[in-house]
Amino acid sequence: MRGKILQLIAKNSKLTPEEIAKEINADPQQVAKEIKLMEENRVICGYNTLINYDNTDRELVTALIEVKVTPQRGDGYDKIAERIYRFDEVKAVYLMSGGFDLTVILEKSSLKEIALFVSDKLATIDSVTSTATHFVLKKYKDHGIVIERGDKKDRRMIISP
Structure with a gap:
């Protein structure tokens, strides 16, 4: 369970214990307890926001x-x-x-x-x-998150002979 919790919150630290529990088919109280234990043992060292x-x-x-x-x-x-x-x-x-x-x-x-x-x-x-x-x-990508998508329109002027 610990590994699955870590994978999920590494991608999105805003997930609640209830959302994590639903995703991994576990008890929300057990998930919350496991997260608290990992924080106390410095397995989880903090939560960051990735800003572009x-x-x-x-x-x-x-x-x-x-x-x-x-x-x-x-x-x-x-x-x-x-x-x-x-x-x-x-x-x-x-x-x-x-x-x-x-x-x-x-x-x-x-x-x-x-x-x-x-x-x-x-x-x-x-x-x-x-x-x-x-x-x-x-x-382009930071902490597993794509910062800027490559699907922007090309705004260069087309010049043809």
Whole structure:
């Protein structure tokens, strides 16, 4: 039951226990109890709303920052990651395999604000040896949700010889 509940609320966190119970043929009170238990055990860590800021008047720039670090003795990457994720502007931090150690995801209202974060906060951490910043140009799908459908009409003017 737990796996089915997680699948459903991962797609739509607004589902009520009654709606989930109906979908998986279970008792609504048992579903509510299971959700509460998963929240207490940090299986469910929170609920988010996915917003397409391109359809609002708010400017938002998303950056993915590759970070190379020197791991700390006894703590590895954990203390460095914690120091980074404590910054309010950081949306996510992931430990990676491959050519760099951490990915930091940041959302700010301008490229300049991201550049200032990288130069003033991130790059000044002792264990950080290098960074590479990538900017998201367009989001097509995020958290399993299609952001912009490809069925928009082509508004270009047709020019024929």
